[in-house]
């Protein structure tokens with residue numbers, strides 16, 4: 001169920017076939033099984049996950065935001081199908097489900113697509129309690145986990161800016177922009193390494209979204225900035241990363257690197 005699939009674009013409707021609604025776009029045709037209908041929809045409060053087996057995550061193996069969403073689904077053992085269907089392909093189905101044309105996009109049913117990655121993480125975390133990745137009752141602990149996520153997402157954002165500059169023709173690259181974002185990443189790595197110290201988890205005494213987000217950011221740095229030796233600079237981060245890498249969900253995700 002967790003297997004990675006290439007999207008069967010020929011089975012999908014053409015772009016523009018479905019009008020967008022306020023929830024982010026209709027996704028009829030992208031669900032394999034007959035989905036829940038609005039009148040049968042259960043809320044988190046009234047019964048937890050709905051249509052769990054019909055969940056579809058649209059993404060790519062290089063996107064760190066996708067990795068974060070995928071890791072949340074895997075850690076919580078939520079049945080889903082992972083569709084590699086990046087927006088770099090103009091025929092990508094993502095344009096029919098997310099008007100922003102960005103991944104990750106999580107399709108719940110014919111009516112509902114969830115984006116972006118913090119919203120996906122927050123929603124998916126409500127589907128079960130095993131484990132709870134975002135504290136629910138302790139407002140400060142919850143804020144700290146979301147703040148870790150913001151730091152990790154910020155690393156991703158800056159690394160993507162650098163990547164986008166570096167793939168431009170040399171004469172068009174803006175070195176000051178590259179330097180600005182490389183420095184932001186360096187500074188943020190120093191900060192998170194300091195915050196982590198020699199603790200086992202980023203926040204509290206068990207795994208949270210903070211760990212999954214940070215791991216996703218570091219995997220992306222390894223991919224796009226292999227020259228950055230963050231392991232030597234921050235051995236505590238390296239040790240934490242190695243421990244995290246033994247988790248089954250993380251192993252599955254790491255095996256999906258291109």
Ligand SMILES: N[C@@H](CCC(=O)N[C@@H](CS)C(=O)NCC(=O)O)C(=O)O
Nearest residue numbers: 063065087088102103104116117118
């Ligand atoms: N803040 C968004 C960022 C999503 C995002 O920018 N995704 C990138 C992939 S890394 C994307 O889809 N870019 C469009 C493209 O590649 O054409 C999130 O957290 O989901």
